[in-house]
Amino acid sequence: MKYTIKPLSPDLAAIFTEYLEGLDFGHAAHWATCFCRFYHTNCSYEQWQNRTGEENRTEAIEQIKAGNMKGYLAFDGDKCIGWCNANNVCQYIRLEKDIKHIIKDQKVGCVICFVIHQDYRNQGVARLLLKQAVDDFRSQGFDGVLAIPVDIKDEPEKLYRGTMNMYQELGFKEIEKKNNVSTMWLKL
Secondary structure (H helix, E strand, C coil): CCCEEEECCHHHHHHHHHHHHCCCCCCCHHHHHCCCCHHHCCCCHHHHHHCCHHHHHHHHHHHHHCCCCCEEEEEECCEEEEEEEEEEHHHCHHHHHHHHHHHCCCCEEEEEEEEECHHHCCCCHHHHHHHHHHHHHHHCCCCEEEECCECCCCCHHHCCCCCHHHHHHCCCEEEEEECCEEEEEEEC
Protein backbone atom coordinates (compact mmCIF):
# COMPACT_ATOMS: atom_id res chain seq x y z
CA MET A 1 0.00 0.00 0.00
CA LYS A 2 1.05 3.55 -0.68
CA TYR A 3 0.67 5.94 2.22
CA THR A 4 1.12 9.70 2.11
CA ILE A 5 3.07 11.59 4.77
CA LYS A 6 2.28 15.27 5.36
CA PRO A 7 3.93 17.71 7.76
CA LEU A 8 1.60 19.02 10.46
CA SER A 9 0.34 22.47 9.49
CA PRO A 10 -2.38 24.85 10.65
CA ASP A 11 -4.58 23.48 7.84
CA LEU A 12 -4.25 19.98 9.32
CA ALA A 13 -4.78 20.94 12.99
CA ALA A 14 -8.41 19.80 13.02
CA ILE A 15 -7.54 16.51 11.30
CA PHE A 16 -4.80 15.96 13.89
CA THR A 17 -7.13 16.49 16.86
CA GLU A 18 -10.00 14.53 15.29
CA TYR A 19 -7.63 11.65 14.56
CA LEU A 20 -6.46 11.46 18.17
CA GLU A 21 -10.00 11.86 19.52
CA GLY A 22 -11.22 8.94 17.40
CA LEU A 23 -8.69 6.38 18.64
CA ASP A 24 -9.19 3.69 21.26
CA PHE A 25 -6.75 4.30 24.11
CA GLY A 26 -8.18 1.51 26.28
CA HIS A 27 -4.65 0.18 26.94
CA ALA A 28 -3.61 3.55 28.40
CA ALA A 29 -6.71 5.66 29.04
CA HIS A 30 -4.78 8.77 30.16
CA TRP A 31 -3.24 9.02 26.68
CA ALA A 32 -6.66 9.93 25.27
CA THR A 33 -6.39 13.43 26.76
CA CYS A 34 -2.72 14.13 25.97
CA PHE A 35 -2.90 15.44 22.39
CA CYS A 36 0.90 15.00 22.39
CA ARG A 37 1.44 17.92 24.77
CA PHE A 38 3.15 16.07 27.66
CA TYR A 39 6.74 16.59 26.50
CA HIS A 40 5.98 20.21 25.58
CA THR A 41 5.20 21.05 29.21
CA ASN A 42 7.28 21.30 32.36
CA CYS A 43 4.50 21.20 34.95
CA SER A 44 4.69 18.63 37.72
CA TYR A 45 3.29 15.17 37.04
CA GLU A 46 0.43 15.92 39.44
CA GLN A 47 -0.39 19.13 37.56
CA TRP A 48 -0.22 17.23 34.28
CA GLN A 49 -2.68 14.61 35.58
CA ASN A 50 -5.12 17.42 36.44
CA ARG A 51 -5.06 18.96 32.95
CA THR A 52 -8.12 18.16 30.88
CA GLY A 53 -8.22 16.84 27.37
CA GLU A 54 -9.91 20.05 26.27
CA GLU A 55 -7.02 22.12 27.71
CA ASN A 56 -4.47 19.97 25.89
CA ARG A 57 -6.49 19.97 22.66
CA THR A 58 -6.86 23.77 22.72
CA GLU A 59 -3.16 24.23 23.50
CA ALA A 60 -2.19 21.82 20.70
CA ILE A 61 -4.23 23.77 18.15
CA GLU A 62 -2.77 27.09 19.36
CA GLN A 63 0.78 25.75 19.18
CA ILE A 64 0.26 24.20 15.75
CA LYS A 65 -1.05 27.53 14.45
CA ALA A 66 1.92 29.34 16.05
CA GLY A 67 4.33 26.94 14.32
CA ASN A 68 5.68 25.56 17.61
CA MET A 69 4.13 22.08 17.50
CA LYS A 70 5.40 20.04 14.59
CA GLY A 71 5.32 16.51 13.35
CA TYR A 72 3.87 14.38 10.60
CA LEU A 73 0.55 12.78 9.74
CA ALA A 74 0.22 9.60 7.68
CA PHE A 75 -2.73 9.11 5.35
CA ASP A 76 -4.26 6.19 3.50
CA GLY A 77 -6.09 8.17 0.83
CA ASP A 78 -8.00 10.82 2.79
CA LYS A 79 -8.00 8.81 6.03
CA CYS A 80 -5.50 9.85 8.71
CA ILE A 81 -3.81 6.68 10.00
CA GLY A 82 -0.80 7.87 11.98
CA TRP A 83 0.98 10.66 13.81
CA CYS A 84 4.61 11.31 14.68
CA ASN A 85 5.64 14.10 17.08
CA ALA A 86 8.94 15.35 15.64
CA ASN A 87 10.42 18.78 16.28
CA ASN A 88 13.44 20.76 17.37
CA VAL A 89 14.40 19.21 20.71
CA CYS A 90 14.16 22.65 22.33
CA GLN A 91 10.37 22.39 22.03
CA TYR A 92 10.32 19.39 24.41
CA ILE A 93 11.00 21.28 27.63
CA ARG A 94 10.15 18.28 29.82
CA LEU A 95 13.27 16.53 28.44
CA GLU A 96 15.65 19.47 28.85
CA LYS A 97 17.45 18.39 32.04
CA ASP A 98 17.90 14.81 30.90
CA ILE A 99 19.40 15.59 27.49
CA LYS A 100 21.28 18.88 27.75
CA HIS A 101 24.60 17.01 28.14
CA ILE A 102 23.95 15.43 24.72
CA ILE A 103 22.59 18.48 22.93
CA LYS A 104 25.19 21.05 24.01
CA ASP A 105 25.20 23.79 21.35
CA GLN A 106 23.98 21.62 18.49
CA LYS A 107 20.80 22.01 16.44
CA VAL A 108 19.02 18.76 17.25
CA GLY A 109 15.76 17.26 16.08
CA CYS A 110 13.82 14.84 18.23
CA VAL A 111 11.27 12.16 17.46
CA ILE A 112 9.34 11.41 20.64
CA CYS A 113 5.92 9.93 19.91
CA PHE A 114 4.10 7.76 17.36
CA VAL A 115 0.36 7.15 17.38
CA ILE A 116 -0.59 4.64 14.69
CA HIS A 117 -4.21 3.62 14.08
CA GLN A 118 -4.71 0.08 15.38
CA ASP A 119 -5.76 -1.19 11.92
CA TYR A 120 -2.45 0.02 10.44
CA ARG A 121 0.06 -1.19 13.01
CA ASN A 122 2.91 -3.46 11.88
CA GLN A 123 2.60 -2.16 8.31
CA GLY A 124 5.60 0.20 8.32
CA VAL A 125 3.66 3.43 8.94
CA ALA A 126 5.86 4.51 11.87
CA ARG A 127 8.97 3.80 9.79
CA LEU A 128 7.65 6.02 6.98
CA LEU A 129 6.92 8.82 9.46
CA LEU A 130 10.38 8.48 11.01
CA LYS A 131 12.12 8.48 7.64
CA GLN A 132 10.28 11.67 6.61
CA ALA A 133 11.21 13.37 9.89
CA VAL A 134 14.89 12.42 9.51
CA ASP A 135 14.96 13.52 5.84
CA ASP A 136 13.44 16.88 6.77
CA PHE A 137 15.78 17.41 9.74
CA ARG A 138 18.68 16.72 7.38
CA SER A 139 17.42 19.16 4.72
CA GLN A 140 16.81 21.82 7.41
CA GLY A 141 20.45 21.73 8.54
CA PHE A 142 20.07 19.90 11.86
CA ASP A 143 23.24 18.39 13.35
CA GLY A 144 21.57 15.24 14.61
CA VAL A 145 18.36 13.52 15.65
CA LEU A 146 17.56 12.18 19.11
CA ALA A 147 15.08 9.43 19.99
CA ILE A 148 14.28 7.89 23.36
CA PRO A 149 12.51 4.55 22.85
CA VAL A 150 11.28 2.46 25.75
CA ASP A 151 11.59 -1.32 25.59
CA ILE A 152 8.26 -2.76 26.77
CA LYS A 153 8.22 -6.28 25.32
CA ASP A 154 5.23 -7.46 27.34
CA GLU A 155 3.06 -4.46 26.28
CA PRO A 156 3.79 -3.74 22.60
CA GLU A 157 0.76 -1.44 22.33
CA LYS A 158 2.65 0.98 24.60
CA LEU A 159 5.67 1.36 22.31
CA TYR A 160 4.60 4.90 21.48
CA ARG A 161 8.19 6.15 21.30
CA GLY A 162 9.00 3.69 18.51
CA THR A 163 11.17 0.59 18.57
CA MET A 164 14.93 0.21 18.77
CA ASN A 165 14.81 -1.68 15.49
CA MET A 166 13.21 1.10 13.47
CA TYR A 167 15.80 3.59 14.69
CA GLN A 168 18.72 1.24 14.11
CA GLU A 169 17.51 0.60 10.54
CA LEU A 170 18.03 4.33 9.82
CA GLY A 171 21.48 4.40 11.41
CA PHE A 172 20.67 5.58 14.95
CA LYS A 173 23.13 4.40 17.60
CA GLU A 174 22.37 3.78 21.26
CA ILE A 175 24.44 6.25 23.29
CA GLU A 176 22.87 5.73 26.73
CA LYS A 177 20.63 3.25 28.46
CA LYS A 178 18.86 3.54 31.81
CA ASN A 179 16.69 0.58 32.80
CA ASN A 180 14.46 -0.02 29.76
CA VAL A 181 14.92 3.47 28.23
CA SER A 182 17.49 3.94 25.46
CA THR A 183 18.83 7.22 24.14
CA MET A 184 19.40 6.90 20.41
CA TRP A 185 21.43 9.35 18.31
CA LEU A 186 21.73 9.88 14.56
CA LYS A 187 24.45 12.24 13.40
CA LEU A 188 23.39 14.09 10.26
